[in-house]
Amino acid sequence: MKPQNNDDKNKSITYNNWLDKLPPNLAPYAFLARVDKPIGTWLLFWPCAWGISMAAYNSGTSILETASMIALFGTGAIIMRGAGCTINDLWDRDIDNKVDRTKLRPITSGAITPKKAIAFLGLQLSAGLAVLTQLNAYSILLGACSLSLVVTYPLMKRITYWPQTVLGLAFNWGALLGWSAITGSLDYSVAGPLYAGGVCWTLVYDTIYAHQDKKDDIRAGVKSTALRFGERTPQWLTGFSTAFVGMTALAGYMNGQGLPFYLISVLGTASHLAWQLRTVNYNDTASCWSKFKSNTWAGAILWSGIVADYAISSTHALT
Template identity: 45%
Template sequence: MSKTTDTPQGQVADAVKGNWVDTLAPAPLRPYLRLSRADRPIGTWLLLLPCWWGLFLASASTGRFGWHDAWIFTGCAIGAVLMRGAGCTWNDITDRDIDGAVARTRSRPIPSGQVSVRQALVWLVMQALLAFAILLTFNLNAILLGILSLVPVAVYPFAKRFTWWPQVFLGLAFNWGALLAWTAHTGTLGWPAVILYLSGIAWTLFYDTIYAHQDREDDALIGVRSTARLFGADTYRWMRRFLVATVSLMAVAVIPALVPGGNALAMALALGGAWAFGWHMAAQIRHLDIDDSEVCLRVFRSNRNAGLIPALFLAAAAAV
């Protein structure tokens, strides 16, 4: 295992240049913040946005948004930071040998020797406990869903060892917030939330296939599986399929959630969000070059803005 890093001062190779962790955070904390991907905030957004989708769709369906919903909104944001950090820490612990063999990841804190496995485990537990404290402020069904979410989180790092579709397992973990936030608002899990969850999984397949193309060659050398390797040159066709699935499932989630309320403007706004979301995804396909890792990373990161589109439209639907 490599004990050196390709980037100066312990920086991670694919981190945002000039990020706050590398420039402002206290030096002793930097390896741990890098372990949590605080220097790469896109993943936190991708975990958070389905939570906001679920909350705003639930609010639009019930016609109410109160102080507790404002806390759900805020608690999901804090929880996304913590659980994304805990999940990434777990991922780096389980993948420490693989990361050391891949050019893009060998500069991460564990393979580069900045943090030991034991230190990483302690850091993982600290983040998880703080996230659990936030979860306890929600209703019982939401708490139970939050605990259940640990199953896909635990399994995901191992998926690339036994399936060509590890992105499905990432989708199961990353979009759980749609179920949890809906339930935190309504008290029970409903079919619109489940369908919205499936829409998020299709979106994850879309964006994480883009991300996986960065490591396609290294993954082939060490035997790691991914949809990027599975699809190869056929990636663009699969991306269009994921786009259609994402938008269609989101629309199917919106209709049963909002039809009972009879608010035509809310329905139009929510469906407009799904439509605009699809246009952003289509633009990503047009700009994507699967053989250029820098382009892949740039297009992947644009999914923060993509996911914000339906969140804003659903928020507007909840407000009318």
């Protein structure tokens, strides 16, 4: 992306992707919601899919009902990831212009005024509420509780070196919400370790992500686990990856998962994370971005083992 030569206060941006084909008055809002970078939506969606599918396996929920719930949560992930980005950019508009990677974001660049961004956020949250109200009463309340995390996360980089922990608490809330959407309550013996493991997973992938900006973050005066861990990042992330895999295995054990879960979800995810940590170069932006994006596949691998178990149990139920 780069600004074109333009004397207008709201600079015209060249995005160098399909956003350039959108009407000029719509493209900045699509950019604000990061619709051209779906990795964030996937990372928000996967814990939802894990929770829904493990609950469906546990309760014997029909394939149609399970698929409908996953589709509903997929829609919600798209909406709420975009809302989270808008909130983040509103809070960070005086920081983003100090970081090379973010200085052309629409609010800090002037392409969208804060007032218009707040109005856009209202539309996003209204759409998110419309999705949330399709769930049972317990899940509506549980989902509403996550909003405080979404709103406060961007502030954490100003006061702690552990903002990725708060991001993990927000991004993995779907593991809890997905379970309750199917069952109408929470089984903390399963959903608890699944959620905690997801938080550890977020600490892995978002620390890799944060290494892209560590030099700019120092100049801007903001904090991250990339700066906190420094040269010991490999050791820290090995520990969090081990915790993620261990918590996932515990959740599966408590849920009575079968062999496909352990072979695919546990061993497959562990292998993928080992590859990430073995090959990432924390001092190379392209390497960090590539490994960060590969977590789409980590989430998919974990989910595929749950789905395999669910499919086998459903087949047995029919016979």
